[in-house]
Structure formats: structure tokens, C-alpha cells
Amino acid sequence: MNYLLKGGRVVDPSQQLDSCPLDILVERGVIVKLEDNIAKTGAAGRRAKSGDLQVFNLEGMVVAPGLIDMHTHLREPGFEYKETIRTGSEAAVASGFTSIACMPNTNPVNDNRAVTEFIKRKAQECGLVRVYPVATITVGSEGAHLAEFADLKDAGAVAFSDDGKPVMNAGIMRRALEYAASIGMPVISHCEDLNLSAGGLMNEGWIATKLGLPGIPGIAEDIMVARDIALAGFTGTPVHIAHVSTKEAVSLIRNAKTRGIGVTAETAPHYFSLTDEFLEEFDTNGKVNPPLRTPDDLQAIKEGLRDGTIDAIASDHAPHGRTDKEVEFEYASAGISGLETSLALGLRLVEEGALTLTQLIEKMSIMPAKILKIPGGTLRVGSVADITAFDPGMAWTVALPLFRSRGKNSPFGGWALRGKAVLTLVNGEVKYRNPLPLDGGGLGWG
Amino acid sequence: MKLQKKDILGIKDLSIEEINLILDTADSFVEVSTREIKKVPTLRGKTIVNLFYEASTRTRTSFEIAGKRLSADTINISASTSSVVKGETLIDTARNLEAMNPDVIVIRHSAAGAPHLLARLLKPSIINAGDGAHEHPTQALLDMLTIRAKKGKIAGLKVAIVGDIAHSRVARSNIYGLTKMGALVAVAGPATMLPLHIEKMGVAVFRHINEAIQDADIIMMLRVQTEREKQNIFPSLREYAAYFSLNTRNIRRAKDDVLVMHPGPINRGVEISPDIADGPYSIILEQVTNGVAVRMALLYLLTGGTG
Numbered sequence: 001m002n003y004l005l006k007g008g009r010v011v012d013p014s015q016q017l018d019s020c021p022l023d024i025l026v027e028r029g030v031i032v033k034l035e036d037n038i039a040k041t042g043a044a045g046r047r048a049k050s051g052d053l054q055v056f057n058l059e060g061m062v063v064a065p066g067l068i069d070m071h072t073h074l075r076e077p078g079f080e081y082k083e084t085i086r087t088g089s090e091a092a093v094a095s096g097f098t099s100i101a102c103m104p105n106t107n108p109v110n111d112n113r114a115v116t117e118f119i120k121r122k123a124q125e126c127g128l129v130r131v132y133p134v135a136t137i138t139v140g141s142e143g144a145h146l147a148e149f150a151d152l153k154d155a156g157a158v159a160f161s162d163d164g165k166p167v168m169n170a171g172i173m174r175r176a177l178e179y180a181a182s183i184g185m186p187v188i189s190h191c192e193d194l195n196l197s198a199g200g201l202m203n204e205g206w207i208a209t210k211l212g213l214p215g216i217p218g219i220a221e222d223i224m225v226a227r228d229i230a231l232a233g234f235t236g237t238p239v240h241i242a243h244v245s246t247k248e249a250v251s252l253i254r255n256a257k258t259r260g261i262g263v264t265a266e267t268a269p270h271y272f273s274l275t276d277e278f279l280e281e282f283d284t285n286g287k288v289n290p291p292l293r294t295p296d297d298l299q300a301i302k303e304g305l306r307d308g309t310i311d312a313i314a315s316d317h318a319p320h321g322r323t324d325k326e327v328e329f330e331y332a333s334a335g336i337s338g339l340e341t342s343l344a345l346g347l348r349l350v351e352e353g354a355l356t357l358t359q360l361i362e363k364m365s366i367m368p369a370k371i372l373k374i375p376g377g378t379l380r381v382g383s384v385a386d387i388t389a390f391d392p393g394m395a396w397t398v399a400l401p402l403f404r405s406r407g408k409n410s411p412f413g414g415w416a417l418r419g420k421a422v423l424t425l426v427n428g429e430v431k432y433r434n435p436l437p438l439d440g441g442g443l444g445w446g
Numbered sequence: 447m448k449l450q451k452k453d454i455l456g457i458k459d460l461s462i463e464e465i466n467l468i469l470d471t472a473d474s475f476v477e478v479s480t481r482e483i484k485k486v487p488t489l490r491g492k493t494i495v496n497l498f499y500e501a502s503t504r505t506r507t508s509f510e511i512a513g514k515r516l517s518a519d520t521i522n523i524s525a526s527t528s529s530v531v532k533g534e535t536l537i538d539t540a541r542n543l544e545a546m547n548p549d550v551i552v553i554r555h556s557a558a559g560a561p562h563l564l565a566r567l568l569k570p571s572i573i574n575a576g577d578g579a580h581e582h583p584t585q586a587l588l589d590m591l592t593i594r595a596k597k598g599k600i601a602g603l604k605v606a607i608v609g610d611i612a613h614s615r616v617a618r619s620n621i622y623g624l625t626k627m628g629a630l631v632a633v634a635g636p637a638t639m640l641p642l643h644i645e646k647m648g649v650a651v652f653r654h655i656n657e658a659i660q661d662a663d664i665i666m667m668l669r670v671q672t673e674r675e676k677q678n679i680f681p682s683l684r685e686y687a688a689y690f691s692l693n694t695r696n697i698r699r700a701k702d703d704v705l706v707m708h709p710g711p712i713n714r715g716v717e718i719s720p721d722i723a724d725g726p727y728s729i730i731l732e733q734v735t736n737g738v739a740v741r742m743a744l745l746y747l748l749t750g751g752t753g
Contacts, residue, residue: 204642205642205643206642206643206646208641208642209612209641209642209643209644209646209647210458210618210647211558211559211580212558212577212578212579212580212581212613212615212618213558213559213578213579213580214579215641215642281562282558282559282562282563323535326535326537327535327536327537327563328536328555328557328559328560328563329557329558329559329560329563330556330557330558330559330578331557
């Protein structure tokens with residue numbers, strides 16, 4: 001099937017494009033034409049006659065490169081009650097994502113070819129979204145011995161990370177950065193000094209003091225960000241900092257970038273949407289690692305996004321089952337099911353003027369593609385048709401039971417948000433379309 | 447006047463009027479415990495479950511005696527391990543108890559917020575008998591009752607709370623309560639025992655006991671948990687006793703009629719010298735006596751009684 005996406009506002013940061021209306025013609029999985037007012041019938045009605053052209057009227061919609069979430073947890077193998085590759089993929093395509101990277105803290109952990117291949121195969125069977133496995137830095141994510149990087153790369157891993165745990169030993173982190181760089185692979189660092197965060201349950205500060213909960217100080221993150229920047233500078237290798245949550249980390253990364261160190265960074269929507277005040281009633285849906293921080297940190301994260309210090313927005317989608325969250329705060333698992341609110345929370349930044357729409361889309365498509373060195377993130381003629389269309393004005397209320405993800409654990413339940421994906425094309429095929437029929441003016445949903 | 451509350455989760459949530467109502471009601475119950483026959487029929491037919499996930503002598507016994515003196519049926523459940531270790535979740539345990547229609551569930555738990563979880567999900571009234579380092583509202587109420595009885599007022603008194611503020615639910619509940627009632631509260635401890643931004647709770651903060659107890663009307667000493675030594679919160683019990691204990695020398699800095707309180711259990715010779723604990727300033731055992739009256743008042747008010 002070929003597709004004509006008509007009349008949308010096409011925003012593609014990879015070619016500095018923001019144009020409305022602009023049409024996109026997709027043939028055999030590839031973007032073949034990007035023009036104003038492409039004829040529905042093509043060469044004298046050839047396409048229409050052959051019946052293989054579907055036309056979507058996307059007036060009022062934003063059409064963007066397929067969104068890429070470079071930090072998710074799909075939980076399979078091992079924790080299928082929390083999420084499976086299928087349910088995670090369903091959540092992703094319905095939320096505008098065409099590619100997602102999944103972290104290796106499964107059971108068994110993804111520290112070997114067999115697990116990487118299993119994830120790839122499962123994702124292909126689902127046939128919804130491109131799934132890029134991230135493998136561990138160290139065997140078992142135990143921080144002691146490097147995993148077989150080259151073999152994992154060959155099996156389909158796109159990056160290395162012990163996400164969920166830091167590599168505490170600086171000597172091992174140094175070797176990981178050097179070895180990974182030598183085979184052109186990114187390393188994603190979960191920055192947390194375990195000695196400083198030990199026993200902590202939420203951000204150390206005024207709210208934790210009131211609640212009597214042991215704190216995780218911001219410095220537990222900052223000190224490791226500083227270490228990894230120093231290592232990257234020393235070894236001349238790149239490093240990617242995951243889920244930045246503190247003001248000081250933003251400042252360290254900003255400074256490192258001006259010094260030409262190859263550091264990139266991501267943050268998650270909850271760090272620019274919520275603070276630790278959310279936890280006043282001990283709601284475990286707000287328990288996450290790194291923890292929700294202070295209003296000061298939140299402002300710094302927004303500023304870091306605006307000035308480019310923070311390159312990417314990733315959901316850190318961490319689905320959990322009810323049994324993981326309906327317990328005492330201390331025993332609750334950390335994490336937020338984030339795929340399905342990521343775009344709309346990002347659009348709040350656009351609405352309040354913190355980011356332009358182009359910046360938002362850049363941080364959710366081309367930047368993660370560049371960091372992970374994966375295809376996508378562009379609507380250039382000739383590229384594979386991974387395309388997202390969303391209605392930036394569609395108002396909706398976050399209803400957790402309606403999440404496609406198995407993880408209904410979100411602090412955003414009940415929030416009134418704007419902006420929702422309406423059409424997701426992966427590899428030139430429609431993988432999701434909003435069930436609400438759009439006013440097609442006779443064209444509609446074909 | 448009725449207490450318009452389903453649960454007692456913390457002093458933070460109580461108004462001055464509610465605190466006064468509880469203390470006034472408790473005053474009227476003090477006398478019951480001095481009678482020849484220490485029992486009134488007030489709560490006949492009511493069921494109270496004491497669900498204790500943490501070791502407790504004083505508080506659990508106090509709640510049990512309070513319930514019995516009001517003729518309620520009281521049941522004690524002691525889980526020596528946490529609900530998670532035990533295999534049944536807290537919610538499942540509590541729902542099973544709820545299915546037997548108790549009127550009040552009293553819970554102590556090492557995890558802050560555990561009583562709030564039950565309060566959200568269950569019909570019976572929940573009383574927090576201590577949750578982690580968060581709150582211990584009945585302790586603060588009995589402390590305020592004791593202060594009020596001895597000093598005739600709370601407002602304007604200088605109260606020093608000394609010790610591990612960071613890990614103390616007694617400190618938090620008393621700070622909320624005493625500052626609401628108009629006392630001037632000072633806290634003191636080594637920096638490792640003072641949580642970030644504690645001054646925002648409306649207290650004066652000192653690094654040494656001597657500064658905090660200067661001209662104090664009340665000194666409240668907190669128990670040092672010996673396991674904190676392993677976490678390097680302080681170097682040794684020896685050093686703590688030498689620099690942070692209340693003893694016959696430094697107590698002279700306080701007012702002549704100072705009263706010394708301690709929520710118990712005390713570490714004799716660590717945070718408090720035996721001379722002080724057993725001495726004329728000490729009202730530690732009166733606190734315990736008043737604990738029964740305060741808990742009787744709460745059980746009575748929560749089950750619909752009027753003050």
C-alpha cells in the first residue's frame with residue numbers, strides 16, 4: 001500500500017523544515033515526495049485506479065519524523081507481568097513512537113547474544129515498532145567484568161548500559177568507554193553513587209524531611225556525572241548521560257560541552273513536569289529513580305532542554321505491576337510507565353514557550369537517532385517512511401486503566417493533557433491510527 | 447464537640463481545636479485509671495485491632511489497656527517481620543482484618559506512610575502508632591497532655607528536643623504539635639542527625655545540646671538507635687554520651703523548674719544519665735501514665751464519642 005499524507009504541518013528538524021500545508025507521498029515504504037499539494041491521482045489516475053493509494057487528510061495535524069524513545073524497559077524476558085515486548089510495542093506505536101530502545105535489566109539480563117537475539121526476534125514477530133536492544137556494560141550488570149561488546153553489537157545491540165545500576169568502579173567505566181568507542185558503540189550511563197544514595201527512597205530535601213523518608217541527595221547523581229565527564233574527557237570517548245534530574249548535573253554537562261567533551265544527555269518528562277511535592281501523600285506512583293527533585297531542579301532541566309545541554313527526551317518507561325506499587329512506599333518498585341504520556345507532556349513545554357515545536361521533535365526523533373546511531377528521525381525524500389502524525393490540540397485525560405502498557409503506574413493519572421498521536425507509520429506501513437474518524441472531507445481515512 | 451476525622455495519621459493534619467479537643471477529652475479519662483475498678487462501659491461492643499509490625503512494649507500495651515478500660519474488645523497482632531518478608535502484603539493482611547469488622551485498626555510499621563495506605567483503602571478508623579521516621583501522633587499528644595498538666599499551658603514554653611531528629615517520628619510529631627500550640631521549639635544534634643531544611647518546620651536549630659537547653663522549660667531527649675553507629679551517623683556511643691547526653695552538669699543551663707521527658711525506651715548513660723532519668727526533673731513515667739488517657743480519648747472520639 002502507498003500513502004499520501006495530505007495537508008499537515010510538516011515539522012522535520014533534520015532538514016529545518018516547518019511547513020504547512022505540505023504533503024508526503026510514501027511508496028513501497030519510502031518517502032518519495034515532499035511537496036505542496038501532491039495530486040491524489042498521480043500520473044493520470046494511475047494510482048487511484050490501481051487502488052493501492054490511501055489518502056489521509058491531516059489538516060490541523062503535525063506530521064513529524066517517527067518519534068524515537070531511546071530509554072524504555074520492556075521487561076521481557078523475565079517480568080512479563082509488568083510488560084511484554086508486544087504490550088510495550090503497542091503502547092509505543094499508539095503514542096507516536098516508531099523506534100524504541102530497551103534497557104537490559106530483564107531476567108536474565110541482556111548481557112549476551114541469546115537475549116539480544118530473543119528481543120529482536122520477539123519484536124519482529126510483533127511487527128509494530130522498531131525495537132533496539134541495549135545490552136549491559138558488565139556481565140550481569142554486576143559492575144565487575146565487561147560484557148562481550150562486539151558480539152552483542154553483532155547480535156543487534158545498539159548501545160551499552162547497566163541502567164538501573166551505575167558502574168561504580170571508575171576503572172571499569174574507563175575501559176568500557178574505550179572499548180565501546182573502538183567499535184563505534186555508545187555507552188549510556190546511569191549516574192548514581194550508591195554510597196551516597198544508599199537506603200534513599202526520594203529526593204533528599206524539605207519534603208523528605210517532613211515525610212521522614214530517607215533521602216537520595218542530588219549529589220549522588222552529580223558526582224557520577226562529573227566522574228563520567230572526566231572519564232570521557234580523559235579517554236576522548238563519547239558518553240551519554242541517562243535521565244538527568246538535577247540542576248547541578250545540567251550545569252556540569254553544559255560546561256563539558258563548551259569544553260568539547262563528547263557528552264550527550266537525556267531527561268524524562270517527569271523531571272520537567274513534577275517535583276518531590278507529589279510524594280506528600282506517599283503515592284508510590286511518584287517513586288522513581290532518580291527521584292523527583294525540587295522546583296529549582298525542574299527549572300534547570302527546562303533550561304537545559306531549551307539551550308541544548310540536554311539533547312534528548314526519553315520516557316524511561318518503567319512499567320510495573322500492581323503488586324509492585326500497592327505496597328508500603330519503602331517496598332514499592334521505582335519507575336513510571338511513561339510511553340503514553342511522553343509526547344503530551346513534551347507538548348506542555350511547547351505550550352508554555354519553554355521549547356519550540358521543532359526543538360521538541362528534534363529531541364524526540366533525530367537526536368536519539370544520532371546518539372544511538374540508528375536510522376530514522378528524518379522525512380528526507382528517499383528515507384524509510386517512519387512517520388508520526390499527531391493532533392497537537394486534542395484534549396484528553398490520562399486514564400490509567402486505558403493504558404496499552406501493562407504498567408498502569410503513572411503519577412499523571414487524571415491529568416488533562418493536550419496532544420495525541422493519530423497516525424503512526426513504521427517502514428511505510430500504518431501501525432497505528434486513532435480510532436476516531438477524522439473529518440476527511442471526502443478523503444478521510446480512505 | 448465531635449472529632450470530624452476518620453483516622454489519626456499525624457499531628458500535621460490536626461488543627462489546634464482538634465488537639466485541644468483530644469487533650470480535654472484525655473483529661474477527663476485520666477481519672478478512670480485511678481479508680482478501684484478501672485473500667486467504663488463506653489466502648490462495649492467495639493473491636494480494636496492492634497497491628498504491630500515493629501517491636502513495642504509501651505505503645506502496644508498502652509493501646510490495649512486503653513481499649514480494655516473502655517470495655518472494647520482488643521486484639522493484638524505482632525508481625526515480627528515485615529509484611530513483604532512474611533509473604534502476605536500489608537494490604538492483604540489489613541483487608542482480611544477489615545473483613546472481620548473491627549472499628550479501629552491501630553498500626554505501627556517501620557515504613558513511613560504505611561498507615562496512610564490503609565486509611566486510603568479501608569473502612570475502619572486507622573490510628574498511626576508510629577510509621578518509620580514520619581509521625582507518632584499519640585506520643586506527641588501524650589507529651590502535650592503531660593506538659594499541659596504540669597505547666598498549665600503549652601504556649602510560650604521553651605522546649606528543646608535533643609538527639610537524632612532525622613530518624614525520629616517522635617520529634618516530627620512533637621514539632622508539629624508544639625509549634626501549633628505556640629511553644630518555642632529548639633532542636634539539637636550533630637549535623638548527621640539534623641535533616642535538611644528542618645528549620646522550615648519552625649524550629650531553632652543548634653549543633654550542641656548546651657545551646658538548645660539554655661533556659662528551657664522542657665527538655666525532650668530522644669533515644670539513640672545504636673544501629674546508627676554502623677551507618678556512621680555518629681562515631682561511637684562513648685562519644686555521643688560525652689557530648690550529647692543530658693546530665694547533672696549541663697541541665698543547670700535550663701530553667702530551675704525544667705521538666706525532662708523521654709519517649710522511651712531510654713538508653714541509660716547514653717542520651718540521658720541515670721541521675722537525670724530517675725531524678726526530680728524527670729516526668730518520663732507520667733508520660734506513660736498519660737499515654738493511656740490519650741489513647742482512650744482517641745478511641746472514644748474516633749468511634750463517635752463527643753468531647
